[in-house]
Amino acid sequence: MKRREKGVSIRKATYFAVVISGLQILLILVVLFAVLLVPEIKASPSLLLMLTLLASVLIVWGAIVDISEAFNTRKLMGRLEDMDETIDAMASLNTTLRAQRHDFLNHLQVVYSLVEMGEYEEVNAYIEQVYGRITAVSRVMKTSVPAVNALLQVKVAACEKAQVRVKLDITSKWETLESTMPAWEMCKVLSNLIDNAIDAMEAIPEADRCLSIALTENLRQYCFVVSNAGVPIPRQLQENIFQPGVTTKGEGHGMGLHIVRKTLRDRGGDVTLRSDGEGTVFSGYVPKVPALPPAGK
Secondary structure, eight states: SSSEEEEEEHHHHHHHHHHHHHHHHHHHHHHIIIIIIOHHHTTHHHHHHHHHHHHHHHHHHHHHEEEHHHHHHHHHHHHHHHHHHHHHHHHHEEEHHHHHHHHHHHHHHHHHHHHHHTTTHHHHHHHHHHHHHHHHHTTTTTTTHHHHHHHHHHHHHHHTTOEEEEEEEEEEOOGGGGTTTOHHHHHHHHHHHHHHHHHHHSSSSSGGOEEEEEEOOOOEEEEEEEEOOOSSHHHHHTTTSSSSSOOOOTTTOOOOOHHHHHHHHHTTTTTEEEEETTTHHHEEEEESSOOOOTTTT
């Protein structure tokens, strides 16, 4: 990741911290020198007042700069954490693909041996089992965005662990997604929505747990839909579900959906919610052409 992001510069933060701290120390030394070592200057209250005011201004300015850069650095660290999650997902997918390639020859040898022995029913059963494992990975490899493919593979595995059936409908490669939104930001959006959907189905019977993920496009937008079965979100909660701190999970949660909407809106997109007796559906989009920044920015 670049050392400098929009509004975030580690080099600038370090430079300001050194310069401002140095000036503050210098002014304090000047004041002490004037008060303790030069008695005749001590009798000049106007000079001491001027030095004191100047030191105060520098201290306040330094504090403001430090606080601002601290917030910017925190934002940068958040982005780095999101990118780490994306990298971990891609590493997991790469490991899975390498394992499949490694096992492919072994599978062929087993099939060949079964055919030689005339065990054709066993051949069919074995191929069906192997085919199911391969398609579980290959069905998420339909976009041209490796990070999104990796995320979907990880989430499909998480759904299997949670006894959740997954329906994938990927009809677009999202070929120019990264001209509008970095892949790791889209992964953050999808990850939050999918995790929420999995959590929402914990209380319903395993046979009813179903998660649907659709990635599509139209002339102007890349679109996605994440829907799940389960108890509908109360209508009074739906109206504020994207506000910070609003959640169905209890205290300590409630930032995920706010982050999802803010991330999409910062890129000119948006997300909406529909929740009723048929399920809970989050539908969102980002434009294919990057949104123009607001006037004055």
